[in-house]
Amino acid sequence: MASFLDTLKKAEEKWRKRWKESGIFKPDEDSEKPKYYLLEMYPYPSGNLHMGHTRNYSIGDSVARFKRMKGYDVLYPMGWDSFGLPTENAAIDKQISPEDWTKRCIDKWKEQMESLGLSYDWDREVASHWKDYYKWDQWFFLKFLEKDLAYKKEAEVNYCSECKTVLANEQVEGGRCWRCESLVEKKDLNQWFFKITDYADELLEDLKELEDWPEKVKKMQEDWIGRSEGAEIIFETLEGEEIPVYTTRADTLFGCTFMVLAPEHDISEELAKKDEKIRDFVERAKRLKTSEREKKGKEGIFTGKKAVNPVNDEEIPIYIADFVLETYGTGAIMAVPAHDQRDFEFAEEHDLPIIPVVKPEDQENFEDLDKAYEGEGMLINSEDYDGMNSQEAREKITDDLKDDGKATREVNYRLRDWLISRQRYWGAPIPVVYCDDCGMVPVPEEELPVELPTDIDIDVAGNPLEKEKSFLETECPNCGGKAERETDTMDTFVDSSWYYMRYCSPDFEDAPFNQEDLAKWMPVDQYIGGIEHAILHLMYARFFVKVLNDMGMCEMKEPFKRLLTQGMVLLDGEKMSKSKGNVVDPGNMIEEYGADTVRYFILSTADPRRELEWSDEGIESKFEYLRKVWEVIEKYNETTTSDDIEIENCNLRDRYVVSRTQRIAGEIAVDIENFKISDGLKKMENYFDELLKYKEESENTSQKSIIFNRGLETFVRMLYPFSPHVSEEMWHELGKDVLINEKGWPESKISLIDEKAERGEEFYRNMREDIIHIKNITEKEPSTIQMIVAEEWKYEAFKEIQDFLEDMEKPNMGTIMGELGSDFPEKKKELSEIAQRAVRNPGKILDRYVDHGFEISVLDQIKKRLENEFEAEVKVAKAEEVEDKKARRAEPGKPGIVLT
Numbered sequence: 035m036a037s038f039l040d041t042l043k044k045a046e047e048k049w050r051k052r053w054k055e056s057g058i059f060k061p062d063e064d065s066e067k068p069k070y071y072l073l074e075m076y077p078y079p080s081g082n083l084h085m086g087h088t089r090n091y092s093i094g095d096s097v098a099r100f101k102r103m104k105g106y107d108v109l110y111p112m113g114w115d116s117f118g119l120p121t122e123n124a125a126i127d128k129q130i131s132p133e134d135w136t137k138r139c140i141d142k143w144k145e146q147m148e149s150l151g152l153s154y155d156w157d158r159e160v161a162s163h164w165k166d167y168y169k170w171d172q173w174f175f176l177k178f179l180e181k182d183l184a185y186k187k188e189a190e191v192n193y194c195s196e197c198k199t200v201l202a203n204e205q206v207e208g209g210r211c212w213r214c215e216s217l218v219e220k221k222d223l224n225q226w227f228f229k230i231t232d233y234a235d236e237l238l239e240d241l242k243e244l245e246d247w248p249e250k251v252k253k254m255q256e257d258w259i260g261r262s263e264g265a266e267i268i269f270e271t272l273e274g275e276e277i278p279v280y281t282t283r284a285d286t287l288f289g290c291t292f293m294v295l296a297p298e299h300d301i302s303e304e305l306a307k308k309d310e311k312i313r314d315f316v317e318r319a320k321r322l323k324t325s326e327r328e329k330k331g332k333e334g335i336f337t338g339k340k341a342v343n344p345v346n347d348e349e350i351p352i353y354i355a356d357f358v359l360e361t362y363g364t365g366a367i368m369a370v371p372a373h374d375q376r377d378f379e380f381a382e383e384h385d386l387p388i389i390p391v392v393k394p395e396d397q398e399n400f401e402d403l404d405k406a407y408e409g410e411g412m413l414i415n416s417e418d419y420d421g422m423n424s425q426e427a428r429e430k431i432t433d434d435l436k437d438d439g440k441a442t443r444e445v446n447y448r449l450r451d452w453l454i455s456r457q458r459y460w461g462a463p464i465p466v467v468y469c470d471d472c473g474m475v476p477v478p479e480e481e482l483p484v485e486l487p488t489d490i491d492i493d494v495a496g497n498p499l500e501k502e503k504s505f506l507e508t509e510c511p512n513c514g515g516k517a518e519r520e521t522d523t524m525d526t527f528v529d530s531s532w533y534y535m536r537y538c539s540p541d542f543e544d545a546p547f548n549q550e551d552l553a554k555w556m557p558v559d560q561y562i563g564g565i566e567h568a569i570l571h572l573m574y575a576r577f578f579v580k581v582l583n584d585m586g587m588c589e590m591k592e593p594f595k596r597l598l599t600q601g602m603v604l605l606d607g608e609k610m611s612k613s614k615g616n617v618v619d620p621g622n623m624i625e626e627y628g629a630d631t632v633r634y635f636i637l638s639t640a641d642p643r644r645e646l647e648w649s650d651e652g653i654e655s656k657f658e659y660l661r662k663v664w665e666v667i668e669k670y671n672e673t674t675t676s677d678d679i680e681i682e683n684c685n686l687r688d689r690y691v692v693s694r695t696q697r698i699a700g701e702i703a704v705d706i707e708n709f710k711i712s713d714g715l716k717k718m719e720n721y722f723d724e725l726l727k728y729k730e731e732s733e734n735t736s737q738k739s740i741i742f743n744r745g746l747e748t749f750v751r752m753l754y755p756f757s758p759h760v761s762e763e764m765w766h767e768l769g770k771d772v773l774i775n776e777k778g779w780p781e782s783k784i785s786l787i788d789e790k791a792e793r794g795e796e797f798y799r800n801m802r803e804d805i806i807h808i809k810n811i812t813e814k815e816p817s818t819i820q821m822i823v824a825e826e827w828k829y830e831a832f833k834e835i836q837d838f839l840e841d842m843e844k845p846n847m848g849t850i851m852g853e854l855g856s857d858f859p860e861k862k863k864e865l866s867e868i869a870q871r872a873v874r875n876p877g878k879i880l881d882r883y884v885d886h887g888f889e890i891s892v893l894d895q896i897k898k899r900l901e902n903e904f905e906a907e908v909k910v911a912k913a914e915e916v917e918d919k920k921a922r923r924a925e926p927g928k929p930g931i932v933l934t
Contacts, residue, residue: 038661042628045763050151052762058102058775059153061109070106071555072098073537075563075571076115076162076530079139080124083146085603085610085636085648086564088620092633093600093642093711094562095152099755100706102153103779109555110153111537113160114140117168118526122460126493132460133488136163146621150629151758158540162529167536168462169483170546171528174578175465176476183229183581186474189453190298193221198495200457209321220320225455226464226522230577234259234447237576246596248643251568258569260362260448265432268440269293269341269368272349275301277341280363280446283373284435285427287345288416289391290368291381293352294334298360301352305337312337312354319356327356332383343368344440345431346417355380361450371406378406391415392424452574454525459490459498461523469510469517478511484519497521530571531578534558534593552588561594568599598709601645603636610648618648630757631657637756638715660760663722663753667746667764670729677740681786684737686895689791691728694721695745696787699780702752715756722749733898743768748780790888797889797927798896804931805904814933818907819900821893822921822930825913829886831858831865832926835872845873868925886926893929 053059061069074094077087098110116136125132140161147154160167178184192201196216206218230237238259241252264282271277277293295302297319306313315335319327334355341352357376358367371381372390381388393400394411410424419427435441455464463484465477477484487505492498499505499521510517532546538555539548563571572594579593602609605616623632635656640646679692698721705714725745732738747768754761754774765774805819831854838850850869851862858865890910897908913921913930924930 038657038664039626039628041664041763042630042660042760045759046149046151046629049759049762050148052773053153056773058773059110060155060157061107065107067105067107069109069555070101070560071109071558072101072560073111073534073558073562075561075567076113076533077143078115078118078120079136079143080120081139083143083620085618085620088150088632089603089636089642089646090562090564090600091147091150091152092636093598093709095150096633096637096711096755097560097706098153099758099775100703100779102775103751103755103777104703105778109158109537110155111158111160111540112147112152112154112156113158113533113537114143114162115526115530115533116140116161116163117461117523117529119456119458119460122458122492125460129493131488131490132492133163136161149621149624150633153758158537160533160536160540162462162526162533163460163486165483165485166543167533168486168529170532170536171462171524172465172477172482172484173479173546174528174532175524176479176482177585178228178581179466179476181581181585183232184226184454185229186224186226188222189225189227190220191223191225191457192218193223194218199497206321206323209318218321219317223455223457225453227451227453227455228577230452230574231447231449233577233580234261234449236580237449237573240576240580240592243592244594244597247594248597248599251565251572251597251599254568255573258449258573260446262446264444264446265435265441266364266444267344267368267435269344269366271301271339271341271352273339277301277352277366278364279366279368280444281368283370283424283428284431284441285410285413285416285419285422285424286370286373286391287343287368287431288413288419289370289372289389290343290350291371291387291389292350292369292384293341294355294358294367294369294380295337295352296358296360296365297354297356299354299358299365301337301339302354305339305354309338311335315354319354322356324359324361327359329357332379333357334380334384336384344435344438351386353380353384362448363446372403373406373408375406375408378403389415395423452525452527452577454528455522456525457497457522459486459492459523461526462486462528463499463505464520464522464524466520467508467510467517468520469513469515471515472510472512472517475510475512475517481511486523499523527570527574531574532582534575535588549587556588557590557592558594560596560598562598562600564602565599572597598642600642601640603646603648605648607647623653627653627657628760630760631660634660634715634757637711639712641712642709659719660757663749664760664764666722666726667750667767670742671746671767671769679737679740679744679786681737681788683735684741685733685735686791686794686892687728687732687899688735688737688741689788690795691725691741691745692786693788693791694724694795695741695748696782696784699748699752700782703779706755711756718749718752721745725749731899731902750774751777751780794888794892794895797892798899800927801893801896801929801931802900802903804928805900805933808931808933812933816904816906816933818909818934819904820909820911820916820918820930820932820934822916822918822924822932823886823890823893823910823912824924824926824929825921826886827858827861828864828868828924829926831861831868835869839872847873864922889926889929 072094074090098108102108121132121136125135128135162168175184192206194201194211194216196214197211201211201218209218210216211218238256238261241255244252262282264280265284266278266280269277269279297316302316306316312335334353337352337354339352340349343350369377371377371388373392388403390400390403391414392411393414413419413422413427419431432441432443463486465482465484467475467477469475487502490498490502494501506518508517508519535547535552539551542548575593580591582588583591605618608616610617620632631653635653638656639652701717702714705711729742750761750764751774762774834854835850839845847869851866854865855862893910900908913924918932920930920932
């Protein structure tokens with residue numbers, strides 16, 4: 035094991051140096067090759083790479099190398115999503131500046147990425163905490179402000195009064211501050227937003243254009259945007275207060291038996307001031323995360339108030355429940371328990387009426403429900419609207435309420451504007467100042483970037499920027515008077531919403547990117563990343579591109595042409611996690627097995643889109659496999675020549691291996707293009723095994739060495755994207771001086787593809803399986819194997835049956851027998867059996883090779899292989915010459931077999 039591991043280690047060092055010197059990973063700006071922009075999602079650098087990262091980057095790198103080999107000019111960059119709260123927290127914990135901690139992490143990540151042999155163009159590296167990057171974050175902010183796409187308003191935040199700071203959702207644990215464990219309260223603060231809702235319809239509509247995105251991701255985005263057409267209906271309390279409710283199911287109004295308000299609703303807030311129980315409930319609900327609240331459904335509190343259902347004047351109770359969100363609709367819902375499952379469960383818990391008002395059209399009795407019926411149908415218990423279908427009733431009820439001034443037609447969205455303010459230090463400063471005389475004033479573009487101070491004490495209560503006078507105190511750009519800078523910094527999603535465009539021209543100083551470079555490279559041809567970013571990151575990146583398109587800064591309307599969301603890496607069925615103590619360190623695996631083994635294992639074990647189960651035995655087996663390939667190269671490599679294969683001097687098996695070699699690279703290429711990489715590697719392994727058997731078992735011919743060496747060369751070139759270091763070393767062992775990348779992907783020579791030879795090999799394998807099957811049944815070890823070729827007339831009959839079946843839309847026994855009977859009048863019984871099988875399964879007839887002479891020729895050529903394998907004499911006979919009853923059963927493509 036050690037000697038091959040040494041080979042791998044030496045190859046890693048040797049070829050990384052050679053690749054770097056050659057510059058093969060840098061795109062050629064003057065090239066006329068087709069472009070290919072491959073990108074993995076902008077990583078956050080913290081700690082060490084884990085196996086999920088290793089898988090992600092191994093997938094991307096294999097495709098990048100493959101595309102270069104296929105003649106593409108490949109842009110494959112890497113950078114760092116290096117701002118953000120986790121870095122700030124880590125820096126506080128380690129008593130180090132965020133800048134220094136970030137640099138350490140990036141240096142460590144780059145070292146680990148290079149240990150995997152990832153083929154990034156590091157000249158294009160960017161990091162969101164670099165001044166020449168976040169300058170353009172600020173520039174975009176100013177442009178959005180000019181277009182009324184950036185604005186400030188009050189919004190609720192998590193606030194710890196003990197630490198005097200705003201907390202991110204992830205810093206709230208069980209309703210308490212992660213640092214001091216004080217109860218977190220909700221507080222309204224003025225914060226900055228981007229008006230993404232202006233683009234809601236465009237973001238939704240253009241999902242249809244993303245044909246190469248997973249349907250699951252598109253559905254997640256569609257649900258997040260949440261466009262619905264409905265009505266806003268006015269309910270009134272007995273005290274005369276109006277409560278607007280948005281609904282898409284006005285047809286169910288007669289089944290509304292109570293109302294539910296969000297804890298943040300104005301009425302809820304007013305009642306909480308007067309009633310201690312309501313106040314406790316509201317405060318407790320507000321401390322829950324949105325995701326937790328959406329999962330709840332039965333907990334609520336009666337307000338003591340009632341409202342009037344506008345369609346039937348029935349008085350209905352009003353509740354407050356944590357599952358109702360202020361951000362959806364109006365923050366109030368009309369509860370129809372017979373037709374909404376959560377309302378149903380709430381009604382049962384609180385002993386509220388359940389009145390069905392819509393029934394399936396094919397069902398008569400529909401009164402006693404054990405769960406909500408959420409479908410459409412025919413209205414019942416709805417007075418004048420009884421008998422209408424749901425669609426008709428929705429329109430009619432809405433129109434009637436509209437005439438009474440109690441409803442308006444509305445389009446509603448779940449999507450809300452993007453809150454970009456963060457009351458934290460480690461982020462891009464928002465470029466505005468506040469002047470007592472001029473109010474809020476944008477920082478002029480020529481003064482960008484507003485630099486984030488790096489020599490600052492961050493381990494303080496609240497936002498450190500609020501206490502840093504050198505940053506806070508400034509002059510007003512308008513009047514020159516005293517002003518204070520905005521101390522909020524930007525959400526890191528802003529950084530990652532446009533980084534892929536900066537890669538196109540990372541050193542451009544006049545704008546975020548050079549538009550000519552952008553036109554060349556964008557959109558990204560292949561984007562790779564985790565499903566956890568399927569909504570927010572991808573939504574914000576799409577939004578940015580649409581805004582820039584409207585600004586005339588880019589022609590594209592979508593940033594990512596094709597998307598792959600890779601599966602997680604599991605250990606014993608669970609996601610790897612430090613907290614679970616089940617993490618496998620990629621660095622340790624690289625040290626023990628080599629980078630090429632780690633890459634090969636992680637790519638060969640599962641489809642990239644699916645979860646991958648880590649296996650120590652699995653990586654060990656792939657190490658042994660690569661060692662086997664290396665030993666074959668060392669053992670059998672002969673001095674290669676440039677001689678072409680003389681196909682006329684090849685036997686059947688020679689011609690098959692030549693033909694298979696021509697086909698295999700095309701098959702693997704298709705698998706890589708479709709991200710069926712594990713399937714492709716299995717085919718490669720099978721091909722290598724075939725090649726080795728050919729070398730060790732086939733008879734020596736004048737062409738054998740050339741054919742075998744060409745096969746080895748093809749295999750090594752195909753292996754390169756997946757295990758590049760050892761592949762280059764193997765290529766060198768084969769006497770090659772040029773890099774594999776420069777040699778390119780193996781291309782097929784059509785003239786060397788031999789379908790007859792391939793059919794002959796298939797014929798051999800079928801015969802071998804049939805002999806083994808007969809041996810198992812008879813429990814014989816034969817000394818003689820006789821293979822009986824079908825009578826020649828059957829081949830003619832088969833050809834006619836093929837012709838008939840190809841011409842018929844539906845196989846017809848009578849027609850076939852009628853035609854065949856006149857041609858073969860003495861063979862009606864046998865023809866009937868053949869024709870019946872053909873009609874039952876025409877594919878089996880059509881797939882068979884029906885040339886009598888070829889079949890005899892193939893059997894003569896495979897005799898020797900069968901004799902060697904079964905250690906028995908093999909005889910070939912024609913059915914006309916044999917009296918054995920099995921001779922009659924022999925068919926084209928399926929000779930009779932007699933073991934004696």
